[in-house]
Amino acid sequence: MPELEQAAGTSRVQSAAQGERYFQRFTRPQRVLHAVLFTTFLGLAATGLPLRFSSTPWAIHFAQQVGGFGAILFFHKLNAVVLTLAFLVHVKEVIKRGLIHREKGIFWGPTSMVANWKDVKDLFGHFRWFLGLGPRPQFERYAYWEKFDYWAVFWGMVVIGFSGYAMWFAPFFARFLPGWALNAALVVHGEEGLLAILFIFSIHFVNTHLRPESFPMDMVIFTGIESEEEFKIKRAHEYDRLVAEGKLQTRVGVAPEPWLIKFSRTVGFTAIAIGLVLLVLTLSAMFL
Amino acid sequence: MLTEKEDGRMVEAATESVHWTTGPVRQNPYSGHANSPLQSAPALYLINDRRNKVSLCYSGLRSLLPAFLVCLLVCSVPAHLHGQTDCLACHADKSMQNEAGHSIAVDGQAFEASIHGSLKCSDCHADVKDYPHPEHIAPVQCKACHADLESEIVGSVHAHASPQPCTSCHGDAHAIFPKADSRSAVYPLNIARTCGNCHGNDGIAKKHGLQNVSRSYVDSIHGMALVQDGLLVAANCTSCHGSHHILSHKDPQSATFRTNVPATCGSCHAGIAEKYAAGVHGKALVHGQASAPVCTDCHTTHSIRKPNDAEFQMHTAPFCGSCHKAQFSTYHDTFHSQLSSLGGYVETARCWDCHGAHDVMPASDPKSPIAPANLVTTCSKCHAAANPQFVKYQPHANAHDFKRSPALFLVRLFMNLLLISVLTFFAIHTLLWVIRSRYEQIKRRSAKGGEDA
Known part of the structure; x- marks a missing residue:
């Protein structure tokens, strides 16, 4: 990916090649985007769940602590606006790179977020491996579950965002929408939000951070850097492709600074802890 | 306060509600005590003035007191008892007690000022005619005069509440004041405290299976208006429950019986009662639907x-x-x-x-x-x-009812299916993955361990 080649070019001189090599996986804007995404998502979940389960004791207690419904709605909208801006910035970037600059690999190819035939094969191959019926698939830059995460969030933001703004500015949206659409907005907003919360705090957490290969946390989304060994194991297809194309050198990075690792751990574990608490509260409200 | 009487003399009145006059002006055959003190003193006459208030005609007792004491000392016993002064000669002693240890002292001044101050002691203590009187005297029967109120009490929830139901609320029998008098135990601002003597007592409330309503009333909008703001028009206990003829809220005759509640509240909240009567709930109640909500269902009773x-x-x-x-x-x-x-x-x-x-x-x-x-x-x-x-927008849309809200029903169905299918698929996927990864990890470690060993 070009942005990574640039990033590698501008990065500090790599540590002496003795011992382990490190590679850049995410650029700073990508990490910042993820940080904005998970911060606002936690904020939206923490303020949205008390609304969805408004009759539970914890929701009422939480509302009392923060100053009632007015405060909850204020923070919900504040987070929503920030997330919307981040989403729009991302869409603008994709359009600029893919359509205006005609950058390759945005909409198609091994580095694209768009699903392809390999993803289907990888999915079935992965299942075969789970059951001990075949070898572990060699993944490209973005594996099928990562693409699913991306598109789930993308679709989720469109759906939740649109229904949310329809409720926020109901009299305005009522000019274009049928009467029942305002009712549907709450159903869609609530259900899709619930799906996002359940998915992120269970499936995404395990797939990305808590599974044995990454446990307890995959730091690459915070530092942007991963070790060569990790790269080879997790995305063998991408590694081999870069070697074959002779582009591996462009991706070499420096080992993350200790303070960055410490900071990332603190932020990451806090986010995971909040997410798990919210997950427990959600499940308790749904099934107890 | 000086009041001019029909005979043109200026007289002194001690309080606003109790008028002290020099002698009976209408029926009294005597022209006044000053002329014939021995004939009339200590004579008390009860008359009604134009405002139908009790007025006292009392001969200036204070100036005659020394003469009386002398008279009492001189006179031989047994004597015919004429009035308060005779009795107070003994009962003014504050330490006076009966055999059971109960005080039988009477504060003469308070009694004089009270609504009954014009009565002779023997008007109520009817079995005391002479001195010495019997050791045991009969309890006072208020109904001798207040027969109507007595009959109201008899039919009420308080009929058996106390051997002396009158004094339970009106307080010291020798210091009863009109209800408009702030010294009265049944003065509007004192009512909550008076009723609270029993109804604010956890022990008594529990014994009779009642709630301790005193606290909730005091914190209510009515209680605050009465207790904190001293508003005479604020609803007190008797405003809703009545006074002498208090009936259980289960009694259809009671002011607090469900169907009577709108009228009871409406005696003050007339405008609201009118609106209520025009609405579906008021109409339902009138048409015999007793489950229709009344004022107290939403606003509660005591803790409004x-x-x-x-x-x-x-x-x-x-x-x-x-x-x-x-x-x-x-x-x-x-x-x-x-x-x-x-x-x-x-x-x-x-x-x-x-x-x-x-x-x-x-x-x-x-x-x-x-x-x-x-x-x-x-x-x-x-x-x-x-x-x-x-x-x-449908404020009561039902996403579970296809017939009422088909579009909404389908939207909800789609969202639910999406949620369930995504989560189920990935739950299986991720669980298998974790198991497999952990298995690989353990296999790799044991292989490594084997090499090391």
């Missing part, structure tokens, strides 16, 4: 809050829902309800914001706030930009 009190508003929507179950359930699914439950946002629409509070009317009634023609006005109370399209 201000209607704009958040805690009160939180409590009432579920109350409407106790009858209107389906409507409450669908309301519960909406944004309005979510706001409502979490509090701190009392502005959110609750039942009465749209339906009206006291004069609830069906949507088919053109006067109803939810009549189609009035919806924009009603919704715009909160949603300033409400327009005819906006008010097509």
Whole structure:
């Protein structure tokens, strides 16, 4: 990916090649985007769940602590606006790179977020491996579950965002929408939000951070850097492709600074802890 | 205070409610004590003045007291007892007690000032005629004079509450004042305390299976107005329960019986009572539907809050829902309800914001706030930009009812299927993955361990 080649070019001189090599996986804007995404998502979940389960004791207690419904709605909208801006910035970037600059690999190819035939094969191959019926698939830059995460969030933001703004500015949206659409907005907003919360705090957490290969946390989304060994194991297809194309050198990075690792751990574990608490509260409200 | 009497003399009156005059002016055959002290003194006459108030005609006792004491000492016993002074010669002693140790002292001055101050002791203590009187005297029968009130008490919940029900509320028998007198135990501002002597006592309340209502009343809007603001018109206990003829709220004759509640509250809240009578609930009650809500169902009885009190508003929507179950359930699914439950946002629409509070009317009634023609006005109370399209929002839509809300039903179905299928697929996927990865990890480690060993 070009942005990574640039990033590698501008990065500090790599540590002496003795011992382990490190590679850049995410650029700073990508990490910042993820940080904005998970911060606002936690904020939206923490303020949205008390609304969805408004009759539970914890929701009422939480509302009392923060100053009632007015405060909850204020923070919900504040987070929503920030997330919307981040989403729009991302869409603008994709359009600029893919359509205006005609950058390759945005909409198609091994580095694209768009699903392809390999993803289907990888999915079935992965299942075969789970059951001990075949070898572990060699993944490209973005594996099928990562693409699913991306598109789930993308679709989720469109759906939740649109229904949310329809409720926020109901009299305005009522000019274009049928009467029942305002009712549907709450159903869609609530259900899709619930799906996002359940998915992120269970499936995404395990797939990305808590599974044995990454446990307890995959730091690459915070530092942007991963070790060569990790790269080879997790995305063998991408590694081999870069070697074959002779582009591996462009991706070499420096080992993350200790303070960055410490900071990332603190932020990451806090986010995971909040997410798990919210997950427990959600499940308790749904099934107890 | 000086008052001019018919005979033109200026007389002194001690208090506003009790008039002291020099002698009986209408019927009294004597012209006054000054002329014939021995004949009249210590004579007390009860007369009614034009305002139908009890006035006392009393010979200036104070100036004659020394003469009396001399007279008493000189006179031989037994003597015919004429009035208070004779009795007070002994009973003024504050330490005086009967055999059982109860005080039988009487504060002469307080008694003189009281509503009964014009009576002779023997008017009530009828079996005491002479001195010495018997050791044991009969309990005073208030009904001898107050027969009407006595009969009211007999039929009331207090009939057997006490051997002396009168003094339980009116206080010291020798210091009873008119109810308009601030010294009276039944003066409006004192009533809550007087009733609270029993009804604010946990022990007594428990014994009779009652609630201790005193505390909740004192904190209520009526109690605050009475106790804190000293508002005479504030509803006190007797305003709703009556005084002598208090009946159980289960008695159809009682002012607090369900169907009588609107009239009872309406005796002060006349405007609201009129609106209530015009609404569906008031009409249902009149047509014999006893389960129709009355004032106390929403506002409670003793702990009535201000209607704009958040805690009160939180409590009432579920109350409407106790009858209107389906409507409450669908309301519960909406944004309005979510706001409502979490509090701190009392502005959110609750039942009465749209339906009206006291004069609830069906949507088919053109006067109803939810009549189609009035919806924009009603919704715009909160949603300033409400327009005819906006008010097509269904505040009671049921996403589980295909016939009523088909589009909404399908949207919900789709969202639920999406949620269930995505989560089920990935739950299986991720669980298998974790198991497999962990297995590989253990296999690799043991292989490594084997090499190391």
